[in-house]
Amino acid sequence: MSSTERTDVLVVGSGFGGAITAYHLAAGGAKVVVLERGPWLTAPDFDHDFKLGSSYTRAFDFVVGEGMSILGGNCVGGGSVVYFAAMPRAPRFVFERHGSIGRRMWPAAVSRDTLDPWYDRVAESISITQQGWQDVTYAGGLWAAACDHAGRTANPVPAAVDLSKCTNCNWMMAGCHFDAKQSLLLNYLPAAVAHGAEIRPLHEVQQISRTGDGGYRVHYDVMDAEDYRLRGESGTIDAKIVVLAAGAGATPVILQRSEQTLGKMPHAVGRYFSGNGERLNTAILNEDKVREVLGLTREDGLGYAANQIGKGPVVASWDRLDGSLPEYTRYSLEQLYFPPGLGTILAEVPGATGPSWFGVDKKEILKRWQSWLIIFQMIEDDNEGVFGPPPAKGNADRLSQQMLGVGRLKYDPRPSTLRAWAMADAEVKDILERDGIAEVAAWTNDVVGAYTVHPLSSCRIGDDPATSALDDRHELRGHPGIFVTDGSAVPGALTVNPAMTISALAERAVPGIVRAAQERGVEVTYGAPAPGGGTSGRRGVTPLLPTLTR
Amino acid sequence: MTLEAFADTIIPGERRSPDDRAVAGAAAGGGAVAAGALELLRWDATGLHDSLDGFATALDGHARAYAAETGLTLDETVPPFVALAFADRTELVRRITTPGHPEKALWVSLALFCNMAFDSAAHMHTADALAAGHPGLTALGITPPDPDGRWRFPRFGYGRPLARLHPDTTPSGSPA
Numbered sequence: 001m002s003s004t005e006r007t008d009v010l011v012v013g014s015g016f017g018g019a020i021t022a023y024h025l026a027a028g029g030a031k032v033v034v035l036e037r038g039p040w041l042t043a044p045d046f047d048h049d050f051k052l053g054s055s056y057t058r059a060f061d062f063v064v065g066e067g068m069s070i071l072g073g074n075c076v077g078g079g080s081v082v083y084f085a086a087m088p089r090a091p092r093f094v095f096e097r098h099g100s101i102g103r104r105m106w107p108a109a110v111s112r113d114t115l116d117p118w119y120d121r122v123a124e125s126i127s128i129t130q131q132g133w134q135d136v137t138y139a140g141g142l143w144a145a146a147c148d149h150a151g152r153t154a155n156p157v158p159a160a161v162d163l164s165k166c167t168n169c170n171w172m173m174a175g176c177h178f179d180a181k182q183s184l185l186l187n188y189l190p191a192a193v194a195h196g197a198e199i200r201p202l203h204e205v206q207q208i209s210r211t212g213d214g215g216y217r218v219h220y221d222v223m224d225a226e227d228y229r230l231r232g233e234s235g236t237i238d239a240k241i242v243v244l245a246a247g248a249g250a251t252p253v254i255l256q257r258s259e260q261t262l263g264k265m266p267h268a269v270g271r272y273f274s275g276n277g278e279r280l281n282t283a284i285l286n287e288d289k290v291r292e293v294l295g296l297t298r299e300d301g302l303g304y305a306a307n308q309i310g311k312g313p314v315v316a317s318w319d320r321l322d323g324s325l326p327e328y329t330r331y332s333l334e335q336l337y338f339p340p341g342l343g344t345i346l347a348e349v350p351g352a353t354g355p356s357w358f359g360v361d362k363k364e365i366l367k368r369w370q371s372w373l374i375i376f377q378m379i380e381d382d383n384e385g386v387f388g389p390p391p392a393k394g395n396a397d398r399l400s401q402q403m404l405g406v407g408r409l410k411y412d413p414r415p416s417t418l419r420a421w422a423m424a425d426a427e428v429k430d431i432l433e434r435d436g437i438a439e440v441a442a443w444t445n446d447v448v449g450a451y452t453v454h455p456l457s458s459c460r461i462g463d464d465p466a467t468s469a470l471d472d473r474h475e476l477r478g479h480p481g482i483f484v485t486d487g488s489a490v491p492g493a494l495t496v497n498p499a500m501t502i503s504a505l506a507e508r509a510v511p512g513i514v515r516a517a518q519e520r521g522v523e524v525t526y527g528a529p530a531p532g533g534g535t536s537g538r539r540g541v542t543p544l545l546p547t548l549t550r
Numbered sequence: 551m552t553l554e555a556f557a558d559t560i561i562p563g564e565r566r567s568p569d570d571r572a573v574a575g576a577a578a579g580g581g582a583v584a585a586g587a588l589e590l591l592r593w594d595a596t597g598l599h600d601s602l603d604g605f606a607t608a609l610d611g612h613a614r615a616y617a618a619e620t621g622l623t624l625d626e627t628v629p630p631f632v633a634l635a636f637a638d639r640t641e642l643v644r645r646i647t648t649p650g651h652p653e654k655a656l657w658v659s660l661a662l663f664c665n666m667a668f669d670s671a672a673h674m675h676t677a678d679a680l681a682a683g684h685p686g687l688t689a690l691g692i693t694p695p696d697p698d699g700r701w702r703f704p705r706f707g708y709g710r711p712l713a714r715l716h717p718d719t720t721p722s723g724s725p726a
Contacts, residue, residue, distance in 0.1 A: 015715060048676065048677075048695060048699060048700050049675055049676045049677070049699075050672055050676045051671075051672060051673065051674055051675050051676065052590075052593070052595045052596070052672050052673070053595060064655070066672075086726060087642035087726070088723070088724045089720070089722070089724035090725075091724075091725040091726065092726060110679045123722065128722075130722060130723035131713065131723075133710055133711045134707070134709050134710075135707070136707050136708070136712070137706050137707045138706065138707055138708065140707070141707050141708040141712050142715035144712035145708075145712040145713065147713050148712060148713035148714065152713070153713055153714045153715055153716040153717070154712070154713035154714075154715075154716075155713075155715050155716055155719055155723070156723070158722060158723040158724060159722070165701035167700070167701070167703065167704075168702070168703040168706035169700065169702060169703065170701070171701065177700060204603040227595075229597070237617050275673040296708055296712075298705075298708075299705055301716070305691075306706075308691075308692060308693060308701075308703075309706050310703075310704040310706060315713075318716045318718075318719075318725045319716065321716075321718075321725045326650065332725075339670075340666075340669040340670040340687075340690060340692075341666055341670035341672060344669045345661070345662055345665040345666075345669070354640065354641070355640060355644050358559070358561070358643070358647075358661060358665070359559065359560070359640055360562050360564065360576050360577050362561070363561050363562060363577050363581065363689070364577075366561075366668070366669065366686075366689055366690060367689050367690070367691075369669075369689075369690040369691060369692075370690070398595040398597070398684070399596075399598075399659065400595060400596050400597040401594070401595040401596075401597065404593070404659075404662075406655070446645070446647075446648065447658055448658065496724075496725065500724075536552065542575055
């Protein structure tokens with residue numbers, strides 16, 4: 001028997017929720033260990049290659065559920081490495097949503113006004129660019145022009161991309177080889193390491209149990225570096241504080257599996273999952289109409305034919321983000337890119353009379369792939385997702401060596417969600433089919449269910465113990481010393497890309513975690529500057545600290 | 551042969567020879583089979599490699615049942631699914647991948663990799679596949695990378711304002 005390893009704070013996952021908390025706790029003086037299920041890849045490792053086993057599959061996790069599939073990060077840096085770096089703040093009305101629980105879903109302490117100082121902290125820590133029209137890609141420009149043609153507005157989206165380094169290669173989902181994307185590998189994580197945090201890749205946490213002294217024991221398996229179906233040795237680490245940030249598709253699964261050792265979990269663990277209301281449409285452009293109707297021409301005389309070129313989502317239409325509209329009728333429509341491999345099978349043939357997602361007609365639209373424009377809807381769903389009993393290990397039964405697994409999430413969209421998707425579908429069609437610019441079809445939900453790249457809410461904050469697993473400081477109800485800071489803590493769909501909000505909430509959670517650690521005898525203080533040394537964000541949140549360290 | 555016929559139903563292609571039976575010739579140019587669907591499926595990285603015989607047997611079983619139900623007589627010199635005409639293969643695949651079918655998840659996973667063989671050549675390095683004229687990547691019109699195997703697009707946008715901004719945009723560029 002080897003002696004048990006001990007740390008002050010054990011962080012599970014190294015995406016936004018894990019990296020931000022690990023940095024602040026390490027900088028404040030705590031001994032921090034981060035266990036990350038995926039590999040530790042850096043810029044030279046990020047391939048431009050669709051071959052299985054390249055970074056495109058090593059860094060990803062695609063979990064098929066019943067009615068909903070989740071695409072998430074699986075590497076040091078988590079979602080920040082594979083995401084498209086869109087960093088808008090959530091609109092004000094989102095924080096006032098009720099969903100179907102008959103009361104405000106968000107804690108009374110959180111509104112756009114009280115979260116803005118925490119958004120500011122993130123903006124000081126992750127370099128976010130407010131893109132101008134000169135930065136907008138062909139795909140984004142096309143979407144903007146089509147919106148304008150239809151009487152709508154359209155905005156370049158703020159993004160965590162260093163445009164001076166960006167080559168518009170559109171390989172962001174495989175990690176950025178050029179370090180243009182400002183992932184956590186470039187800010188919070190190296191700063192955490194500089195303050196002594198240890199990051200251990202290929203360590204998949206399975207469950208948590210109690211130690212005799214009021215702390216927690218975290219049980220992990222070491223994963224094979226290439227074939228994630230294979231596991232090596234198991235181990236444990238004891239910690240006074242546990243921060244769970246394994247992602248909304250994994251955090252609740254770890255807690256469910258821990259129920260036998262930790263005791264009863266709050267009802268909302270593994271419930272109220274939201275796919276952020278996401279749904280995709282594909283428009284297939286008529287290149288002649290792009291020139292004639294929208295007046296767009298590329299330098300070589302082409303109208304568009306530029307699906308391959310770009311940097312993910314660049315332009316969004318926010319006309320429906322209007323707080324005076326009823327809930328479930330507000331959404332954003334964002335131009336997006338989805339690479340082959342994951343981004344074509346679900347696309348349906350517009351106006352299909354035969355099979356819509358495979359066959360002769362599907363092959364014909366694949367031949368026009370360069371003229372595809374993908375539009376991403378983010379509506380308000382109704383937190384319909386529920387996780388079934390956990391699998392024996394991990395968050396899914398892994399089918400392939402990397403990426404593909406079968407999980408336990410069930411998602412049965414209610415009429416309010418289906419109506420919102422139908423509204424958004426109709427609006428995309430209205431905008432893009434005007435004057436024959438394009439033919440539009442939604443991605444099918446019949447193959448792998450709905451599809452989200454932004455899983456949320458499966459272990460959420462709130463004021464009502466019946467419908468929230470965490471209190472407003474992100475502490476797990478009934479299990480003091482366990483905090484959850486990833487997307488699962490977000491109460492519901494945000495109608496915009498959620499990374500900025502997940503990050504702001506993680507920043508906001510830190511003072512409470514520091515206080516809990518202090519109460520357990522850890523010598524740690526709150527108040528580190530931004531990873532780059534900036535201090536204006538810290539000044540901005542100072543008035544809010546007393547409410548978070550009560 | 552049965553799985554070739556399945557792959558050809560997902561992304562159809564032209565016959566490899568006049569007596570090709572698995573590939574039905576329903577579309578011009580190479581389809582999933584020419585794109586390497588069987589090579590991909592046989593690779594252990596997919597997790598399906600050990601189950602392929604079972605898939606073929608089950609699919610042939612479904613084909614026999616389909617033939618019996620629809621009154622078709624199958625050519626017994628080839629596996630039952632291969633003996634189906636392309637339209638019948640298509641109808642059968644539609645049925646077994648429709649929500650509610652008990653084996654849907656299995657057939658969807660098989661279709662997923664057949665599609666990936668075509669749209670991303672997931673069994674090959676992408677640059678090599680493009681250089682070799684891979685039928686799927688070529689059909690999609692994916693341009694070749696720079697000599698170092700990386701893609702760069704110095705010209706990427708129209709470079710001018712193309713819409714009015716939302717009136718409630720904050721100074722940092724977010725919705726209000």
